Amino acid sequence: MRNVFLVFRRDYLSYVTAWGFWLGLAALPILMVLGAVVGGFAANSAPVRYYTVIETGDTYSRQIEAEFDRSLSDSLRQARDQFSAIGPSVDDETLDRFLEEGGDLQPKFIQVDPPAESIDALRPWLLGEQLLDGPAGQKPLFAAIIVPTDGSDIQYWSEDVNVSELRLKVQRAARTISRVRVFADANLDPGIIDRADAAALRVREQRIRTAEEQVASGNEVTLADRAPFFVSLGIAYILWLMIFSVIQYLLMGTIEERSNKIFDTLLTSVRLPQLLAGKLGAVFAVTATMMSTWALLGSAGLAFGLATMSDEMSAPLLAALGAGFSPQIMIPAMISFILGYLMYGVIFMALGSLCDTIQEAQTLLSPLMILLMLPMIMIIVAFNDPTSPAVAISSWVPLFTPFVLILRMPTEPPLWEVIVQIGLMAVTTMAVLWLATKVYRAGAVHGAGVGDAVDWIKRLIPGMGPKQARS
């Protein structure tokens, strides 16, 4: 046990004193801050574009503007509804007042007077050869919308074919105008459309609960209802990220020991299982160190946030945390995390023991990386629908179970499925440990290399046959 600890300690210290560890440690908070900053910047820094409408009268001009206003109003209402669980509620009147006053919202598309009346004459402005003066300064003309007088299709001219927002607004405006005209032709009041829209009943999402729970928690869908889903997604993603990045320390460390010819010295001091245990433990501790640091930072941020929040805001958040980090989620998640780490950790170590260089390792790693992309796809699928059959089926594949079982937990799968899947995962982990130890021994003790691994695989494929026994 002492030697396991010594191997563990040496490896752990060598990892945590490396630059890569500190970069990795800082990466998540930095990425989160950058994500928020860049996301906010991207949202606020969308370029302001000029467009012009050439038509007889101003029907389309006004309707396109109205579509932008309606879109903004809808977005704000949707955001208000989504965040009502954790934020102060904003009534419709306040929102309407905000929209009427315009707030400090900068429009992304500004309508300007046409500098010319035909598409040929507009070409220099549309191609950016000439600039237009407008509320946002001198800019090229982003698009010109020409409404023919003969009733033929509206022409949307622009050099940029990737940005479709304006084109879609024009399409929507055309539909609204058409409906108004059809209503008018039928001697109906066009305002009936708006009144009909306003009178439509809202769909209120409610969560079905037992009668007792309903008394205690009500029917509303709260953040606490969604928290287990987000937590499971987060854990699955962190496990995937850890295996994809941190566990490669094992690979690199093993390659270093093999290429530096340290194995023989080590193996006369430490038994092979002790060496493996120490190394796996060290990388697991590195992972734990990273996660604990992030958890501490997150907790500190959360504690600070909660301290500055009103009870009205902090209570749902605390309830959500309690629901997200419940034993029902966390116990299977921790088991999956540990078994998944062990399973992939020893695979990486075994591969490392066969390689003298990183280049050699890449040859063997490529299939494993492709294999690792599948759980990532499952995470994406589960993000949209955690009850998807693809998620359920893949959770039965032991190599994917560590990731996918976590994703399934918020959907409350049958207990027997969870137990059997954990059992299968444990058996597979033991089998992988056994096989990987054999490969590790072959690499570390007998000097087996990448070529030998290819031969082993060929022996498993009928018809390929063994090339030659290793000498």
Added chain:
Amino acid sequence: MTPHPLSMSHATKRFGSFLAVNGLSLDVPEGRIVGFLGPNGAGKSTSLRMALGVMTPDEGTALLFGAPPTQQTLSRVGFLPEERGLYKKMTPRSTISYFARLKGLSGRDATMRADELLETAGLEAFAKSRNSKLSKGMAQKVQILSTLAHRPDFLILDEPFSGLDPVNQQALEDLIRAEHERGATILFSTHVMEHAERLCDSIIMMAGGEKVFDGTLDDAYNVLGRGARIGVADNFDLGKALGEKGFRARRDTDDTDTYWWRVTLDNGMNAQDALRAAIETDAAINGFMPDETRLRDVFVKLAGHQDGPRNSSVTDSVEVAA
């Protein structure tokens, strides 16, 4: 009876159809310096790895201090492998200390021992440098010091001189002698015969995966038959005269004014005895050239025809009771 530091009995190791070591039996008695000789690919390293339990023999046994290699017995052994390396990011001090701790020293003792060894080896200035910054010679010294750090009772050194310059080779020879004087038993493999001649009490020679010799240096020299050349000024029958004194001599090539006789030295005879006997015959001696039989010649004779693949035993072993 105290068990030998190393006893191997009919140890055999195969890699697929390749017979790396075939039925190796040997003893390394306590307090000896034993040379483990053989050409490249003779099976020396595989034998040593079996002795240390890094590899398990397919047949036969390997015992350290009378017991199979376990962590307990291995803690009395210091091993310097043929393929050596260091953790590049560690320092010499932490490297020596780490391996000493793995062998059972406490953290404090291991660090003190590392400092002591580095000072003795003149590396104290580099104690806290990264291993990657060391010259090759320095790195090899650190590896050797790591092997000695826990004051092992039995040192197994696999090709310890390879890669060292002559100055460091001499320093290592001195170190081996010092460890021997401390009481350590030493087994080292080499294919540089001069080191074995200068250091060893006895030698074990491997070729083609099999032991081809096991005995003292004198026994090894006798494998070739030693002799001396004695020149006389006239046509005196030295063969007949020496024959009466128990020596065998025959005419050899002649120079202009010297008639050379070749004397064969049997076991227990030496060249000085032959010269003394020749002088006693009243012959006019004007030349004396004792044969300089070297271990290299014995090595070439015993191991020189052992190249090539092997699947079964092809050699005869010469074993002399030590």
